Amino acid sequence: MILVIAAELENLSVIRHFIREAATALRLSPAAIDDVELAVDELATNIICHGYNGQPGDIEVEVKANGEAVEIYLRDQAPLFDPTLRPEPDLTAPLEERPIGGLGVHLARQLTDTLTYRPSAKGGNELLLTKKIDSSSPLTEEIPHGNHN
Amino acid sequence: MEITTEQIQTPSVTILRLNGDLDGSNFREVMKKAKELYEAGSRHLLIDMSQVPFMSSAGLVALHNTALLYGGKEQLDVENGWGALKATASAGEAGMQGQVKLLNPTARVVKALDQTGMLSFFSVYEDRAAALASF
Numbered sequence: 001m002i003l004v005i006a007a008e009l010e011n012l013s014v015i016r017h018f019i020r021e022a023a024t025a026l027r028l029s030p031a032a033i034d035d036v037e038l039a040v041d042e043l044a045t046n047i048i049c050h051g052y053n054g055q056p057g058d059i060e061v062e063v064k065a066n067g068e069a070v071e072i073y074l075r076d077q078a079p080l081f082d083p084t085l086r087p088e089p090d091l092t093a094p095l096e097e098r099p100i101g102g103l104g105v106h107l108a109r110q111l112t113d114t115l116t117y118r119p120s121a122k123g124g125n126e127l128l129l130t131k132k133i134d135s136s137s138p139l140t141e142e143i144p145h146g147n148h149n
Numbered sequence: 150m151e152i153t154t155e156q157i158q159t160p161s162v163t164i165l166r167l168n169g170d171l172d173g174s175n176f177r178e179v180m181k182k183a184k185e186l187y188e189a190g191s192r193h194l195l196i197d198m199s200q201v202p203f204m205s206s207a208g209l210v211a212l213h214n215t216a217l218l219y220g221g222k223e224q225l226d227v228e229n230g231w232g233a234l235k236a237t238a239s240a241g242e243a244g245m246q247g248q249v250k251l252l253n254p255t256a257r258v259v260k261a262l263d264q265t266g267m268l269s270f271f272s273v274y275e276d277r278a279a280a281l282a283s284f
Contacts, residue, residue, distance in 0.1 A: 091266030
């Protein structure tokens with residue numbers, strides 16, 4: 001299943017809907033579907049905001065099964081950039097000392113089994129996310145209660 | 150996303166109610182509305198997230214920024230976005246600091262906050278009356 005769509009923030013909801021439909025068809029669990037929906041949204045947002053940086057372009061999203069995993073490819077023609085090289089953020093810093101933003105790739109890593117990058121054969125970028133069909137992120141079934149009152 | 154507000158007089162609390170997915174397409178609207186409320190004198194903000202089925206890290210940016218705003222700290226310039234930081238006019242002065250709390254965030258919102266280490270920065274309430282009484 002392939003979706004090609006303009007790299008615009010208004011299309012994020014269309015991409016999420018496509019991911020949910022495709023992942024459901026490939027028998028990912030509801031929790032795992034939630035995970036890949038957010039992971040793809042984060043990476044697509046990065047492509048739109050930082051890759052194309054306001055310039056027009058397309059994002060190609062391909063979802064397919066590979067054995068016991070679902071593979072999701074995100075391809076674009078933006079300048080070459082490998083988001084997997086981004087260092088992990090410091091999640092222990094106080095709120096006022098943290099940089100605002102920069103958490104999208106961290107979430108994408110957390111929510112998928114693998115996240116890999118390579119320059120695409122067409123000259124742009126290609127990200128591959130995989131999610132095992134029976135897996136979900138560790139916190140999916142046990143929602144934390146943190147500072148609840 | 151639909152954004153509505155409700156002003157409670159006693160105690161003085163502004164409820165910011167979000168309805169819809171919170172993502173990169175609309176997080177600036179939330180930041181802008183919070184800034185308008187703060188500049189109009191609001192110091193106690195309760196964000197009702199019971200109708201937010203999906204939130205990306207862009208939503209985390211909006212919450213982080215709003216917490217800094219109400220805390221009188223530096224925040225993102227809403228108009229210029231990611232790169233630009235500017236301080237609030239009277240950052241840190243007595244009487245300028247306020248509080249931001251969350252009401253009934255959905256499980257996915259709580260999970261995103263938790264996975265980024267941000268959950269502990271917000272008091273989270275499941276009961277509106279208890280939330281209002283906490284300010």
